[in-house]
Amino acid sequence: MPLRLAAKWALIAPALALLLLLFITPIGWFIWESLTELGSLEEVWLETQAVLGSRAILGAILNTNGIALTVTVMVLVIGYPLSYALSRARGLAFSLVLLCIVIPYFTSVIVRTYAWMVILGRNGLINQILLGLGFVSEPVDLLYNRTGVIIGMTYVLLPYMVLTLYAAMKAVDQRLLQAAEGMGAKPMAVFAKVFLPLTLHGVTAGSLIVFILALGFFITPALMGGPGDIMMAMLIEREIELSHNWPVAALMTIVLLGITLALYALYGRVSDKAEGGFAR
């Protein structure tokens, strides 16, 4: 259908042009400018080896992936039941839940992070409750460590998972569930054998989106993390702002971008398959 294809491209063109102009060109320019600053290809290669070989970068890559993975699992565990509830809710309840999920979007990440610091601190709300009820005798460290980073990032990234899963769950044909029940399946079996497989592509897509976004996180780990919770974006920022070493920053950017693009390619394949396999 050449006409439809052309129409599709025409519709995508403005967005593509915008991306090219505001995203791809500046990144390309930055990487080119920075790397040519090194002079020769050999220099670039030596610097690449130094960057990839340094313990700090490897540590940060491990940290970044570890944190992103944990956050993705947390978001999924909280997000799946929440999305299910949302897909069943009607009227006022639906609007309220949706509002609660979406409204934080309109607040600056920094404000939300500082709010968490008030709640999670040694003298914060949660510790006061725990101490008051006698559950603990010493304040629990929920902030300025890995736990703080995970809580903060899980909160910020939850809506991406919920909205993705909601779309997948809404698309499930209710009659399939009724048919399963009608044929004697217990609720758990209906869920495990029918509902879960039908929403699995949503799980994959949501998880990848969350994971990819988590890779580039910066504000939350810097504010809520402990001394060792260094992520890639924080290292890159320091190379640019403090060391003014743009070639190294560019190389680190390429590494992070490489990981992200590889995952994005995976995401593309999964969602394509989902569209083909579970078309509505």
Added chain:
Amino acid sequence: MRNDRLTLSPSRRRFLMLGGAALAAPYVIAGPARAAGQVIVRTPGGAYDDIMRRHVYEPFTKETGITVMPVAATVSKLLAMFRANNVELDLIDTGDGPLVTLGRMGALAPIDYGSWKWSKPEDVGADYRHDTRVANFVYSTVLAYNKTRFPEGQHPRSWADFWDAGKFPGPRMLADMASGQPDLEIALLADGVPRDKIYPIDIDRAFKSLSRIRPQIRKFWDTGALSAQMLSDQEVVMGSIWNGRLQTLIDKGAPLGFDWNENMIQVQALSVFKGSPNQANAQKLIDFMMQPEVQAKYSMDLQYGPTNQKAFGHVPAEHLTRMPGGPNSKQIGFMRDVSWWESNRERVNRQWSRWILG
């Protein structure tokens, strides 16, 4: 990382979140250009701008007709402007470190001391006057402590005390690399290095000293806002902090105290960006800002210290005791050597990453 624009402290990281917006925003807002023209100034933003508008920019406009337009920009953005040969702002008001770097790159015009008519160059401390930059205020990193934990008189009085977790137990904080530079000087003082022998910093010795206190460090702070938050939330019982940040908390009634002993004096400075459109106006604004009365006013509001030594004469006695760079701080403190940092920051950054992740 943090849009702490509502801050006074001279952090270089303040505009991270604004970066995108600032890039997209045109500097020159269309309007009838006044005959006297304008001057575009990079400032730390937020409350700082309000204070400067009141005590400097508005009186300056009244006097000369020149409009002052404060804008946000990170150091790397300034570097990018210079490299792209597209200098859009005239005056840079920032920590002196970035100005040393920009100066070494040849991006700054000389300060035209000869043209000054409101201020006298010789009134400005010799430490504060340089070819391409002149300091407009000083601030200090001080040892702050929680008074409920350590009553006055029994509080930590030196960085060696700060390192003594047996005598003064409790979680602490120090500056992170991301704040611009970690507190290596403080680590050396704690290790017994005398104040006048700190530079050139023995980096390995400093990190070794930091390793000893690290188990007690709850978090290394990267912005002034975070350091203030941690002290006022009692997340830490003591820490290094910029005096202005701390004073704001104390004035609000927080049970915090500090000791001027071994305070580290740092400098905020002004430079004219070479090749910018309003060179002469920028020089005039510097001249205007350096006046003793003007400096006294904004320094008091900022909780920092003036660089024009005559300005101290315009400050009430009870305020002098809280002023960095004044009689209380300078005798028992030391100046941070910004040139050392500009030459060694990259090396320290590498070592910091290894140390913090190791």
